[in-house]
Amino acid sequence: xxxxxxxxxxxxxxxxxxxxxxxxxxxxxxxxxxxxxxxxxxxxxxxxxxxxxxxxxxxxxxxxxxxxxxxxxxxxxxxxxxxxxxxxxxxxxxxxxxxxxxxxxxxxxxxxxxxxxxxxxxxxxxxxxxxxxxxxxxxxxxxxxxxxxxxxxxxxxxxxxxxxxxxxxxxxxxxxxxxxxxxxxxxxxxxxxxxxxxxxxxxxxxxxxxxxxxxxxxxxxxxxxxxxxxxxxx
Numbered sequence: 001x002x003x004x005x006x007x008x009x010x011x012x013x014x015x016x017x018x019x020x021x022x023x024x025x026x027x028x029x030x031x032x033x034x035x036x037x038x039x040x041x042x043x044x045x046x047x048x049x050x051x052x053x054x055x056x057x058x059x060x061x062x063x064x065x066x067x068x069x070x071x072x073x074x075x076x077x078x079x080x081x082x083x084x085x086x087x088x089x090x091x092x093x094x095x096x097x098x099x100x101x102x103x104x105x106x107x108x109x110x111x112x113x114x115x116x117x118x119x120x121x122x123x124x125x126x127x128x129x130x131x132x133x134x135x136x137x138x139x140x141x142x143x144x145x146x147x148x149x150x151x152x153x154x155x156x157x158x159x160x161x162x163x164x165x166x167x168x169x170x171x172x173x174x175x176x177x178x179x180x181x182x183x184x185x186x187x188x189x190x191x192x193x194x195x196x197x198x199x200x201x202x203x204x205x206x207x208x209x210x211x212x213x214x215x216x217x218x219x220x221x222x223x224x225x226x227x228x229x230x231x232x233x234x
Contacts, residue, residue: 001210033061063099064134073137081139095140107150128172144213145170147187152220159191163200185213194232
C-alpha cells in the first residue's frame with residue numbers, strides 16, 4: 001500500500017486530497033468506505049456495484065466477525081479468499097473486527113484474552129489468534145488490528161487498560177501475520193482521553209503497520225470532544 005498527498009488546503013487548514021495505491025488499484029481520497037454484510041453492501045445487489053461512481057464502488061468495509069460461524073472460514077480459504085467467493089476480484093476489501101450495526105463491541109464482556117462482540121450468532125469472544133485465522137482465510141487487501149474499544153464514559157483505569165490491551169493485541173496480530181504486518185492498519189483507541197489517545201497513536205506508529213485506523217468513536221462522545229480527539233490523534 002502507498003499513499004501520496006496530491007493537494008493541501010492553501011489556507012493552512014488540515015483538509016487534503018490524496019491517492020491511495022493498493023496493488024494495481026488507485027483510489028482518490030477522501031473516498032467512501034462502503035459498509036457490507038458478509039462482504040456485500042446490504043442495500044444493492046453485487047451486479048449494480050459497478051454502476052456507482054468511482055472511487056465509491058471500490059472500497060468495501062468487511063467485518064471478519066460476520067464469518068465466525070457461516071460460512072466456515074476454511075471454506076472461504078479453500079475457495080481462494082473472499083475476493084473469489086464474492087466474485088469481486090478488483091475491489092479493495094478493508095477488514096475491521098467490529099461495525100456499527102451487527103457486530104458491536106461489548107466492552108463489559110471484553111477481557112485480557114480477547115475482545116467481545118455482539119454478533120448475529122450471539123456474543124462472541126475473539127482472541128488475536130481467532131481474529132488472525134479469519135484474516136488469513138478472508139485475505140483482505142488491508143486489515144485493522146483487533147482492539148479493545150470502550151465508550152466515552154468509562155473511568156480512567158478502564159480506558160488505560162483498553163490502550164494497553166490494544167497495543168498488546170496489535171503486537172500479537174503482527175506476530176501471527178504471514179506478511180508481518182505489511183497490510184495492517186494499527187488501531188488507535190483511548191476513549192475520550194486526549195492523553196491516552198496521543199499515547200496510543202505514538203505507540204502504534206512505532207509498530208510495523210502500513211497505516212492507521214482511528215477507532216473508538218461513535219461510542220458516546222460529544223461532537224466537540226470528537227473534534228479535539230481527532231486533532232490530538234492526527
